[in-house]
Each structure stands twice: as structure tokens, then as C-alpha cells.
Amino acid sequence: MLEHIRIVMVGTTHPGNIGAAARAMNTMGLSDLRLVAPLHYPHAEASSRASGSAHILMQAQVSDSLDEALADATLVVGTSARQRRIPWPCLSPRQLGARVAEGSGSEKIAILFGREDRGLTNDELHRCHYHVAIPTNPDYGVLNVAAAVQLLSYELRLALLGDAEGDLAPLRDSAHRMPLPELEWDSPRAGAAEVEQFIGHFERAISAAGFIDPAAPGHVMTRMRRLFQRAHPDQVEINILRGILTQFEQHLPPPAPQD
Amino acid sequence: MLEHIRIVMVGTTHPGNIGAAARAMNTMGLSDLRLVAPLHYPHAEASSRASGSAHILMQAQVSDSLDEALADATLVVGTSARQRRIPWPCLSPRQLGARVAEGSGSEKIAILFGREDRGLTNDELHRCHYHVAIPTNPDYGVLNVAAAVQLLSYELRLALLGDAEGDLAPLRDSAHRMPLPELEWDSPRAGAAEVEQFIGHFERAISAAGFIDPAAPGHVMTRMRRLFQRAHPDQVEINILRGILTQFEQHLPPPAPQD
Numbered sequence: 001m002l003e004h005i006r007i008v009m010v011g012t013t014h015p016g017n018i019g020a021a022a023r024a025m026n027t028m029g030l031s032d033l034r035l036v037a038p039l040h041y042p043h044a045e046a047s048s049r050a051s052g053s054a055h056i057l058m059q060a061q062v063s064d065s066l067d068e069a070l071a072d073a074t075l076v077v078g079t080s081a082r083q084r085r086i087p088w089p090c091l092s093p094r095q096l097g098a099r100v101a102e103g104s105g106s107e108k109i110a111i112l113f114g115r116e117d118r119g120l121t122n123d124e125l126h127r128c129h130y131h132v133a134i135p136t137n138p139d140y141g142v143l144n145v146a147a148a149v150q151l152l153s154y155e156l157r158l159a160l161l162g163d164a165e166g167d168l169a170p171l172r173d174s175a176h177r178m179p180l181p182e183l184e185w186d187s188p189r190a191g192a193a194e195v196e197q198f199i200g201h202f203e204r205a206i207s208a209a210g211f212i213d214p215a216a217p218g219h220v221m222t223r224m225r226r227l228f229q230r231a232h233p234d235q236v237e238i239n240i241l242r243g244i245l246t247q248f249e250q251h252l253p254p255p256a257p258q259d
Numbered sequence: 260m261l262e263h264i265r266i267v268m269v270g271t272t273h274p275g276n277i278g279a280a281a282r283a284m285n286t287m288g289l290s291d292l293r294l295v296a297p298l299h300y301p302h303a304e305a306s307s308r309a310s311g312s313a314h315i316l317m318q319a320q321v322s323d324s325l326d327e328a329l330a331d332a333t334l335v336v337g338t339s340a341r342q343r344r345i346p347w348p349c350l351s352p353r354q355l356g357a358r359v360a361e362g363s364g365s366e367k368i369a370i371l372f373g374r375e376d377r378g379l380t381n382d383e384l385h386r387c388h389y390h391v392a393i394p395t396n397p398d399y400g401v402l403n404v405a406a407a408v409q410l411l412s413y414e415l416r417l418a419l420l421g422d423a424e425g426d427l428a429p430l431r432d433s434a435h436r437m438p439l440p441e442l443e444w445d446s447p448r449a450g451a452a453e454v455e456q457f458i459g460h461f462e463r464a465i466s467a468a469g470f471i472d473p474a475a476p477g478h479v480m481t482r483m484r485r486l487f488q489r490a491h492p493d494q495v496e497i498n499i500l501r502g503i504l505t506q507f508e509q510h511l512p513p514p515a516p517q518d
């Protein structure tokens with residue numbers, strides 16, 4: 001039930017936090033951990049803080065790039081302490097639980113946690129369908145990254161499995177559910193890599209057409225990325241969109257060499 | 260609103276956990292920490308893990324006995340991983356939040372967290388009005404003590420204050436409606452007429468480019484309409500999309516006369 005949830009730690013500085021996050025995941029029944037460019041890893045401090053959860057560290061894949069860690073993800077969620085300039089669809093941790101419970105089984109969900117000192121970059125946040133902000137003290141909102149993993153894992157466990165004692169079962173009743181168009185869809189959802197390839201293609205095509213200056217794309221690509229992420233395209237839709245771009249490109253002057 | 264909640268750490272072994280608990284409390288707006296017979300305290304590791312929450316450690320009273328830490332408490336709650344031999348009134352963390360919210364202001368609430376290796380003793384648990392068990396993986400229920408402080412502080416904050424942004428308030432209402440992510444968006448949503456005009460423009464442009472035969476568009480336009488409707492575009496997005504179409508059209512052969 002929780003196997004389709006992946007915790008992705010990006011650029012983690014302190015190896016102890018990686019171990020503590022593995023332990024936090026384990027207490028809530030999560031086990032799929034990916035590490036993107038950790039500063040110090042493997043490390044004795046990670047193993048020590050993992051306590052009885054060394055198997056999660058052992059299985060954790062380390063990637064150089066976020067793309068690799070997200071390739072098969074169909075729903076990407078980024079944790080963020082503050083609202084960014086361009087608003088993004090945003091969920092509370094509890095709303096994330098409800099959203100994930102809706103699509104369970106049919107989605108591969110990646111939840112991104114950023115660097116201890118500065119979180120996720122704007123580019124990384126723009127890869128996400130949703131941002132999640134943990135409600136905090138307005139005077140001190142700096143959760144430890146493993147504590148944030150603990151809280152979200154807890155909310156996901158409750159949303160997906162309920163409480164063992166059954167007293168949270170009402171939260172899973174129909175009244176609390178947000179209807180999702182993605183249920184019983186006619187085509188599989190596109191994975192993050194397919195969507196990225198489409199967005200790259202889109203940017204090249206509108207640059208070649210002269211709509212944006214590739215050296216100074218401004219907010220156009222950010223807004224278009226937000227739009228397409230929000231729509232959660234399926235594979236057929238991505239194929240159609242790419243076919244349309246290719247068709248337009250045939251009418252454009254020959255492109256300058258790509259670098 | 261949260262001043263009447265005290266976190267009591269009993270017999271804590273690792274000073275780092277005391278610092279991490281202070282930080283966890285601070286992120287959720289709690290500040291009253293008591294330490295009963297900590298093994299090593301004060302300690303550099305406690306200060307280091309407290310991060311920006313040193314003032315909570317500075318104010319934390321250290322007691323030799325639990326009695327001293329509980330003297331003025333009117334409601335005492337003990338955290339416990341497992342059911343003890345003699346059943347006790349037991350709450351989930353969320354139920355604790357609801358219970359504390361009921362009596363807010365009129366009670367002094369102490370929440371006890373036990374030793375890293377063996378929790379609270381039976382005698383200590385018998386001092387409590389309620390026991391709280393955090394729902395965990397049945398195969399690995401060993402939360403770090405600071406992580407447990409983080410989770411309970413979070414549930415108490417939500418129960419007493421809701422989310423600062425107000426987006427959790429609906430979750431406490433009967434309907435549990437999901438607020439739309441588009442709330443507080445940076446641009447007004449496009450109206451149906453604008454979306455229709457865009458879709459008409461889209462169809463003309465991809466026909467002119469030769470991607471569909473306007474006499475037999477097949478399912479392409481149905482799928483593209485479904486995609487764009489689902490995304491609920493805002494007015495800026497629609498304007499960008501139409502600008503892109505216009506730019507592509509300038510590279511196409513002159514259109515056949517529209518009818």
C-alpha cells in the first residue's frame with residue numbers, strides 16, 4: 001500500500017539526516033528512498049542514525065541528477081517552506097494524504113526534500129505537480145529535514161492505512177475524498193521523464209519559432225511548465241502534443257545547431 | 260494558545276535528542292520544556308541540534324523527579340509505543356489534539372516522553388490520565404523521541420490553531436472540502452468563452468500545419484480539449500498559448516479562406 005511512495009532527498013548536507021529520514025520512513029512503513037547528490041554518503045553517521053533501518057539505506061539508490069530519481073514518477077511533490085513568486089498548486093500535508101489515497105496503486109509518487117540550508121531550487125520546485133508546506137510557527141519554520149520526512153510519512157500512512165485502532169477510519173470515508181479525473185483513465189499517465197522530454201521539445205520549438213529568446217525565456221516557460229504539470233498529461237496526450245510540435249517545426253526555418 | 264502545553268522528557272539518554280526536541284517544539288510554536296533526570300545535560304550536542312531554538316533549552320527546567328515537573332499540570336498524557344498489561348484510556352495523536360482543543364486555556368497539559376531504549380516506566384505511565392500511541396509500522400515502531408515530539412506538537416498546533424494560511428480550516432469542517440489549488444492564484448481563471456476561443460485557434464493552427472484534416476479531426480481535438488479543460492488555464496496562460504499559436508502560424512503557408 002505504501003510501496004508506490006518514494007522519498008527523494010536532494011543535496012542533503014548532513015549524513016545523519018539521511019539516516020534519521022530512513023528511520024522515520026521505516027516507522028511509517030515507507031521504504032523507497034532515493035538520494036540525489038548527497039554531500040557525504042555513505043557515512044557512519046547515516047548508518048548510526050538509521051538505527052534499525054539499515055536495510056532502507058542499503059536499498060537507497062544514489063543519483064547524480066533529479067531526472068534519474070524521477071524518471072518513472074507520475075506524481076511529483078516538492079516540500080517548500082515558503083510561497084514562491086509564481087504560485088503553484090499547494091497542499092497541506094493532510095491534503096497530500098487525501099490526494100495520494102485517491103490514486104493509490106495507479107501512481108508512482110515522488111516526494112522531494114531539499115537541502116538543509118536552502119531547500120529545493122526553483123528549477124526543482126518547477127518539476128513538481130504540487131508543493132507541500134508544513135504548517136509551522138511563523139517565527140521559526142525551520143523543520144529538520146528528517147522531521148519533515150517523519151511528518152509527511154505519518155500523514156501518508158494515516159491517509160492510506162488509517163490508524164491500527166481504527167479511530168481514524170472516518171478520514172478515509174467518501175466525504176473526505178477529492179474526486180479525481182485521473183481514476184479509470186483510458187491511457188497510462190506519462191512519467192516525469194516523458195513530460196520533461198515534451199517540455200524540452202516545447203521550449204525548443206517556441207524558441208525556433210521566435211516566441212521566446214532561449215537566452216532569456218522569462219516566465220513563459222515557467223508558466224507553461226506549471227500549466228502542463230497541472231494537467232497531468234497521459235501518454236497519448238504527450239504523443240499528440242509532440243506530434244503537433246514536430247509538425248509545426250517542419251514549417252520553421254532550419255534550426256541553428258543545438259548544443 | 261500553545262503556552263499551556265508542556266513537553267516533559269524523562270530520563271533522556273542522548274543530549275542530541277533534547278536539542279532536536281527543542282527545535283521540533285519551536286517549529287510548532289511550543290516552548291515549555293522540562294527535563295527529568297537527563298543523563299547528559301547541558302551538552303554541546305543538545306545546543307547544536309537545537310539550531311535556532313537555544314532559548315527553549317535556556318528556559319528548560321531540569322528536575323530530579325517527575326513530581327516536580329508535573330506539579331501544576333491538570334492533564335497528564337504519556338506517550339507509549341505499546342499497550343501495557345493494564346489497559347489505560349488511550350488516544351491517537353489526532354484525538355489528543357481534539358481533546359486538548361476542547362479544554363484550551365483552562366488546563367495545564369503535560370505530555371511525557373520516555374527514555375530512548377525503554378520509554379516510560381509503568382509507574383510513570385500510571386501517573387497519566389491518557390496514553391497516546393502514534394500509529395506506526397507494526398514491524399518497526401521505534402520512533403526517535405524527538406520525532407515523536409515533532410509529531411505530537413504538529414497535531415497539537417493543527418488542533419489548536421489550524422493552519423496559518425487557513426487552508427486546513429476546511430478540513431476541520433464537516434464537509435472536509437479540498438480547497439482548489441487555484442485559490443489565491445496570480446491570474447484570474449480564463450472564462451469558458453476564452454478557453455473556447457483558444458481551442459478554436461488551436462484547431463485552426465494544427466489543421467493549417469497539416470496535423471489534422473479539418474474534415475476528419477478524429478479524436479485528436481477531443482483529447483486536446485480534455486487536456487486543456489482539465490488544466491483550468493488562467494488568463495495569462497491562455498494569452499501565452501494563443502501568442503505561441505500566432506507565432507507558429509506566421510511560418511505556415513497562407514491559409515485557405517475560412518468559411
